[in-house]
Amino acid sequence: MTYDLRIAGGEVVTPDGRRTADVVVKDGVIAGVIEPGAAADAMRTVDATGKLVLPGMVDVHVHTREPGFEHKEDILTTTRQAAVGGVTTIFGMPNLNPPTVDTETLDDVFERYARSSLVDWNHNPAPTKLDQVPLMADMGIRAYKIYMVVDTGRTYPHPAGTGEHDHGRLLAMMDEIAKTGLRFIIHPHDQALMDYIEGEYLERGENTPQGYASAYAARNGVIWDTAVDVVIRLAEASGCKIHIAHLQTARSIEAVRRAKARGIDVTGEVNHWAPFLSQWNDVETLGPYALSYWVPDEGRDAVWEGMRDGTIDMCSSDHAPHTREEKEIGWTQMWSSHTGTPGIQYYYPLLLDAVNRGQLTLERVVELVAGAPARSFGLEGVKGSIEVGADADLVIADPNAEWTITNDGVLSKIGWTPYDGRAMTADIVRTFVRGQEVFADGAVVGEPGHGKKATPRVQEGTKS
Template sequence: MTIDLRIAGGVVVTPSGPTTADLLVDDGRIAGLVAPGVAVDAARTIDATGRLVLPGMVDAHVHTREPGYEHKDDILTTTRQAAAGGVTTIFGMPNLNPPTVDVETLTDVFERYASTSIVDWNHNPAPTKFDDIVPMAEMGINAYKIYMVVDTGRTYPHPAGTGIHDHGHLLQIMDRIAGTGKRFIVHPHDQALMDYIEGEVLARGENTPQGYASAYAAREGVIWDTAIDVILRLAEASGCPVHIAHIQTRRSIEAVRRAKAAGIDVTCEVNHWAPFLSTWKDVETLGPYALSYWVPDDNRAAIWEGMRDGTIDIASSDHAPHTREEKEIGWTEMWSAHTGTPGIQYYYELMLDAVNRGELTLDRAVDMVARIPAEKFGLAGTKGTLEVGADADIVIADMQHEWTITNDDVLSKIGWTPYDGRTISTRIERTLVRGRDVYADGAVVGEPGYGKLAAAPADISAETAGTEGN
């Protein structure tokens, strides 16, 4: 019998840790690991000598911008970046035009992915229409997403239909989601506090990157901390599994740590900008191109601690591309600029570079980008792991390859990265999705439409789904 592929000579990062072995792939899945030199009849062999063989990244927080904002990026260009960055599964976000809030809009988005995505995919719709929550779960989604925010001075990137601020409404939706078995992703934000804080900053005429950065980090991050306290308490009250986006303050990390110890089903994520960008120097030199948010040094230290000890479960890119024109206005009118930064193309490599610098262990980095997001979003044993039976979503990386990120390498339509000029020590050389190359030899080789829906098994209780909060 001949298998499809042998990846030979590398160090394979398995759930039990790194091991020197050859990885066997057949029919799109991991077929086994064998000692180097063991005879196996393979149709194709990839030489991974001196390289790490890793599971592909499962990125649960990606803004593809399609439909509605394709001038920034689209599903094809986003998944080209994913392939180059070792990301083999993406979950899209609902802040589109029209926003993904019901069966009709979710069906349209699914059809778009199926037509053009290079990597495997899913999508996180907003559960703002009660009657569509359960039907969308039955379509194969793995999570829902809402924003506890209304933009000041603009209608994007948080359009109407994707936001919930009233606590009673949040609890109603959590009750409904709890019966589906899906996870509820929440962008935390205390709108009333932010209105007051922003109002003070703008009244002083500080409509600048520095003013914006200071406002969102004001009073040690009070807008984040109070919102996350509410989310955790409502999760406990409803039994709804929650996932907190954009974790970035010391108090929030401590609150999540306590909630986990109390048995609350909560996960949280760190986005690329929190550990690797958004210092005050970045705000001053890159201005709107660095925002997302400013992360003060004491909060950044707490983030690294939470990444190391497992309080912060997951690394998700929050890939959020905007054009230069949409950013440039921010130098003088930051509240009119589109906030968010592109991140999917380089996050895995930045995490591996952090391993080389001794800031994370290799096992911890791989857990954060692959194993844990797959496990917590319903894909355990299928995605995020190099074990027999799992999809052959594989990354081959050179951990001793120093190179400099430049705008010339960017595969996004926007043509820029906040990491332009940064030198790192690792390079992803090859990405495979279900055993097929999608990135190799410095080029994206995946075919549009190759990606498929990465759906969790159906787990909906007819007795509980949709009966609470009516």
């Protein structure tokens, strides 16, 4: 057999561990992990000596902003950043205009991905129309998404149609989703408590980045902790598989740990800003450009520990770009600023840098960005691992690359990153999606429309 591609001489991280090996690819699929130099003809050989060969990141929490907010970002620019950042599969979010809540809007979004995406994709619609839940499942989605929040002083990034904080309605959604066997992604938030806490800060005139950061972390993160407790209990009552976004407090992470021990099917994620952009100094110096959220030291310590011990299952970027104009207002009117930070281009490199700094093992990073998300969202054996039969979604990384993140290197429409000036010790040098190179030698080389919908090889509930 003549293979299409051979990646030779790299240190390969597989489900069985890591070793120096060659990866061979045929028809977009991994055909073997063989001994270096073993006889095998290939149309193309890429030398990975001295480099890491890793599975591409499966990022289940990405805001592409298309349709409706293309002045911030679109699918093409999002997936160009994904290619550079070693992300080979993205799941988009429903807070669009119109919001993705039914088969019509979902079909439109799928068509947009098919035209524009460089990497593989899926999409997480909101289950706010209960009769649409099974119909959207039949269209091949892997999850649903809801926000337990209503924005104060703005209509975005949590627009009408994508939110629900009534517990009865949440339980009804879980009952319907449970029938599909899919996972329910939930942005936890206790709206009633937040209304009260925000009111205190706004009444005192603390409409600043510091005030906003303090309000969302107030009373040891009570708005997060109570919401996570409710979500876990409703999941237990409904049998719905849940995924909790934005884990950031010690108590919430411990609640997930206990729920797992009780056999509740709950997974959780940490986004780039929690380990890397959440110190008080970030709030003071970057203001609205760092928010997302502030995570006090106790919470950040718990995040790192949860990433290491497996309580936190995965890393998802929560890529959330906003323009400078939408951020600048936050210096004096933070509750009117659009919160969220871009992250898809740099999350994998930041985690590899953390490996070099002794904060995580390489194997744990691979599990966080690839193995766990693929397995949790029904893509095991297709995405997220270097094994025979899986898609050849591969990343070559240089573990000894010294470079600095700068705004000049940002591929997002917004043209800025909160990591501007950060020194790095590792980087992505090549990215392949189903054996096709989409990033190489510092340039995006993938073509719009190369990306395909990420689905299981055999649909759940059927026999192979």
